[in-house]
Amino acid sequence: MSSASGQTYSARASKHSNALVKRLFDIAELKKTNVTVSADVTSTMELLELADCLGPHIAVIKTHVDIVSDFSNDTVVGLKRLAEKHNFLIFEDRKFIDIGNTVQKQYHGGALRISEWAHIINCSILPGGGIVEALAQVASSNDFHHGPERGLLILAEMTSKGSLATGAYTTASVDYAREYKDFVIGFISTRALTEVQSDVTSATEGEDFVVFTTGVNLSSKGDKLGQQYQTPKSAIERGADFIIAGRGIYAASDPVEAVKRYQKEGWDAYLGRVARTE
Amino acid sequence: MSSASGQTYSARASKHSNALVKRLFDIAELKKTNVTVSADVTSTMELLELADCLGPHIAVIKTHVDIVSDFSNDTVVGLKRLAEKHNFLIFEDRKFIDIGNTVQKQYHGGALRISEWAHIINCSILPGGGIVEALAQVASSNDFHHGPERGLLILAEMTSKGSLATGAYTTASVDYAREYKDFVIGFISTRALTEVQSDVTSATEGEDFVVFTTGVNLSSKGDKLGQQYQTPKSAIERGADFIIAGRGIYAASDPVEAVKRYQKEGWDAYLGRVARTE
Numbered sequence: 001m002s003s004a005s006g007q008t009y010s011a012r013a014s015k016h017s018n019a020l021v022k023r024l025f026d027i028a029e030l031k032k033t034n035v036t037v038s039a040d041v042t043s044t045m046e047l048l049e050l051a052d053c054l055g056p057h058i059a060v061i062k063t064h065v066d067i068v069s070d071f072s073n074d075t076v077v078g079l080k081r082l083a084e085k086h087n088f089l090i091f092e093d094r095k096f097i098d099i100g101n102t103v104q105k106q107y108h109g110g111a112l113r114i115s116e117w118a119h120i121i122n123c124s125i126l127p128g129g130g131i132v133e134a135l136a137q138v139a140s141s142n143d144f145h146h147g148p149e150r151g152l153l154i155l156a157e158m159t160s161k162g163s164l165a166t167g168a169y170t171t172a173s174v175d176y177a178r179e180y181k182d183f184v185i186g187f188i189s190t191r192a193l194t195e196v197q198s199d200v201t202s203a204t205e206g207e208d209f210v211v212f213t214t215g216v217n218l219s220s221k222g223d224k225l226g227q228q229y230q231t232p233k234s235a236i237e238r239g240a241d242f243i244i245a246g247r248g249i250y251a252a253s254d255p256v257e258a259v260k261r262y263q264k265e266g267w268d269a270y271l272g273r274v275a276r277t278e
Numbered sequence: 279m280s281s282a283s284g285q286t287y288s289a290r291a292s293k294h295s296n297a298l299v300k301r302l303f304d305i306a307e308l309k310k311t312n313v314t315v316s317a318d319v320t321s322t323m324e325l326l327e328l329a330d331c332l333g334p335h336i337a338v339i340k341t342h343v344d345i346v347s348d349f350s351n352d353t354v355v356g357l358k359r360l361a362e363k364h365n366f367l368i369f370e371d372r373k374f375i376d377i378g379n380t381v382q383k384q385y386h387g388g389a390l391r392i393s394e395w396a397h398i399i400n401c402s403i404l405p406g407g408g409i410v411e412a413l414a415q416v417a418s419s420n421d422f423h424h425g426p427e428r429g430l431l432i433l434a435e436m437t438s439k440g441s442l443a444t445g446a447y448t449t450a451s452v453d454y455a456r457e458y459k460d461f462v463i464g465f466i467s468t469r470a471l472t473e474v475q476s477d478v479t480s481a482t483e484g485e486d487f488v489v490f491t492t493g494v495n496l497s498s499k500g501d502k503l504g505q506q507y508q509t510p511k512s513a514i515e516r517g518a519d520f521i522i523a524g525r526g527i528y529a530a531s532d533p534v535e536a537v538k539r540y541q542k543e544g545w546d547a548y549l550g551r552v553a554r555t556e
Binding site for chain 1 (some may be wrong): 318320342344345349371373375378379380382383389390402403408436446501502503504505
């Protein structure tokens with residue numbers, strides 16, 4: 001667990017140099033939620049209905065916008081409107097994984113216009129550092145107007161069975177995060193990674209990368225295709241700052257009732273973590 | 279270099295059990311080309327124009343269809359029509375890298391309808407074996423009618439600087455290819471991988487995975503975002519069966535003249551490889 005994990009979201013917001021992270025922590029504190037809902041539905045109507053009814057209870061909505069069969073300008077406009085209405089951030093879980101020249105075209109423009117509406121994106125560092133540099137370049141270019149409202153999570157670990165996002169791969173994720181820390185706001189990982197030992201970089205004073213943990217589910221242990229779940233409490237005790245839950249919420253018979261349970265469990269676990277550190 | 283690399287495309291076609299691989303080798307032999315053009319342009323008109331003028335000289339067109347800003351049904355219909363007209367295959371370089379449940383929705387249906395038009399797709403095995411199983415499930419399901427015309431390449435290595443697709447990652451790629459060999463037709467890699475030593479699997483008699491090598495360029499050594507190039511000849515001597523060239527062709531002042539050079543160099547290198555083995 002990093003030292004940052006023991007602090008309140010407010011305390012971290014007040015010290016953080018990144019405007020997007022400040023906003024994220026402020027949202028969490030204001031709405032008393034660390035829930036990111038993975039809204040893996042396949043039509044614009046379902047996506048917007050889910051965003052509207054879950055909106056009051058989440059800090060972030062996570063999308064795979066390429067699974068939306070009728071994706072159009074309405075999807076983008078609707079999502080942005082609901083993000084403002086309910087004060088949440090949008091995280092497009094694209095998992096960029098290509099050479100720099102390609103990911104720039106995938107992120108900015110293209111069929112899905114991701115840079116226009118997603119506050120947060122993520123990438124794998126399997127291709128090497130060029131991918132992080134290339135995405136950071138897009139966000140910092142002069143003709144891109146959303147720069148300060150954009151950030152990158154590095155996919156440092158995965159929760160699926162047989163994941164190879166371990167060892168040297170995870171360490172390199174931490175190294176690239178430190179190298180490009182103006183744009184990299186944190187990790188997709190199963191734990192805080194500040195304690196990872198690297199030969200290349202070391203944590204700076206007050207380092208505070210945000211940890212998003214996937215595979216959170218209150219009632220299932222996994223699926224038939226290798227996904228493995230844990231509870232909100234166990235994820236937060238391992239260092240998650242934001243818990244990502246998908247089927248446990250959107251596939252529940254009452255998604256609003258479900259998201260409230262995740263919100264309460266996630267928030268109580270966070271309060272417990274902070275209390276233990278004081 | 280694997281034993282298959284020393285054989286002609288015809289000989290390999292005649293022995294191969296996979297219908298799509300047979301067709302791929304037949305196309306190569308018939309058109310005397312092992313060129314895959316990476317058509318990284320950002321409009322439907324450019325993409326279709328490129329596919330039409332380069333069509334006679336290529337075995338495969340490789341797309342990143344999400345970079346096409348006006349992607350629509352016209353893109354799909356146009357691409358399929360040109361693939362028939364010029365007898366080439368379509369490879370969507372999506373680099374799937376998610377849990378099984380998600381990649382199924384990204385591959386089949388969704389905003390980009392990839393399963394409908396792409397003969398070949400690829401994935402990273404970073405998430406573990408569930409991703410390969412999930413994609414294979416889509417192609418073999420009863421209500422999917424393109425099954426025998428679909429195949430998967432595993433992204434076993436990358437050509438970008440600092441690539442972590444090495445060592446245990448590459449070995450696991452070979453293991454998963456063998457485990458799911460009905461659907462996995464080969465690799466994106468810089469060399470034939472049959473000789474890779476694994477503790478888990480070993481090559482069966484006559485194993486013949488197709489090798490696609492990226493980063494082929496006749497005049498450049500690399501770009502500013504970490505891509506590293508090699509020539510058609512060096513790629514084929516290392517075991518590439520199909521060479522993937524992008525900017526060296528589509529960004530040339532005369533793309534048709536350029537593709538003919540890649541076609542000749544690639545074909546001569548292939549003939550040389552076969553001759554040396556005889």
